[in-house]
Amino acid sequence: MARQQSDAKRQNFWSASPERPYYHASDAGLPVIALCHYLTLESDDALKQECQQAIQSAIAFELEISQEVANPFSYPRQYVKDVGGTKRSSFFISQNNESGYWWQGENARLGSLACMGLLVKPLLDDSLQSKTSGYSSQCLNWILGANPFDICMLDGHGRNNPDYLPNLASSTLKVESVMALQQALMIQMASPLNPSLKQRIWRKTGAGVSNGYPMQHGSC
Incomplete structure (x- = not known):
């Protein structure tokens, strides 16, 4: 939960350091998925409340960044950073990343985010539940043919x-x-x-x- 950060551009994104936001081509939904499982084990009410708030904030971040520009297919956007560059919002993974190349695709990322949305739905406020359901559906819809x-x-x-x-x-x-x-x-x-x-x-x-x-x- 301490990995959730904010800067002048974005609120409540995941990051291991102030310089680089967390983005991943296959496991983008993993931080929230992990917190959902953590909640089933935690018995301390204060920590559970803190965790639920972190989850709410993380989902709000995902929804907001995807809706900030024209996005007719509701593709889930992300917060990335090029090597030697600055943080920016983007539709796709930064190709100038630490791997030194980028030939992989992002359908696994979409599957991870869809799983995240379905798993987290019971934990969300009413205002986020329907939006998150739509978000998950659009992730899968893109894979199945609702794409340009x-x-x-x-x-x-x-x-x-x-x-x-x-x-x-x-x-x-x-x-x-x-x-x-x-x-x-x-x-x-x-x-x-x-x-x-x-x-x-x-x-x-x-x-x-x-x-x-x-x-x-x-x-x-």
Whole structure:
């Protein structure tokens, strides 16, 4: 709970230090999920109340940052920081991050946030419950096809599933979510890829679609 911080731009975001907000491509909902489980074990009423307030504030942060700009698909936005840059709100993960590269997608992040919203709902004030339910639904809706590309990223379901090329990478299981980074699809639609670079990235990361390049598939 002590990791919840505020600055001049944002209130009640998670952070391990004053310099860098917590953002994660697969476990964005983990801090709140962990606190929900902690509440089931804590017997001290004062600590339980403090925890519930932290949860309320964290959910309010997620809702507010996602609603601060035009967002027709209600995509869950986030507070990020480029390496050597300043903190900023963003739709997608900072590609200039500590890993040194970014070919992963964010569907796992959406799944984590959807799980967070469903798990936390009974703990929220009435004013936040319906908004959080809608937030969780929109996370899943994006994966299942309510996105600008009209792509269902649950393989074998919906329409316009991303193609896999098993001769270039391991085949995928059915009913598996493609880890597609949507920002990159926009780049791919706007400009053709360098074929040799595309092959190099594919061999490195596996099958899927991300960042304009193929990438490893993964479940939400």
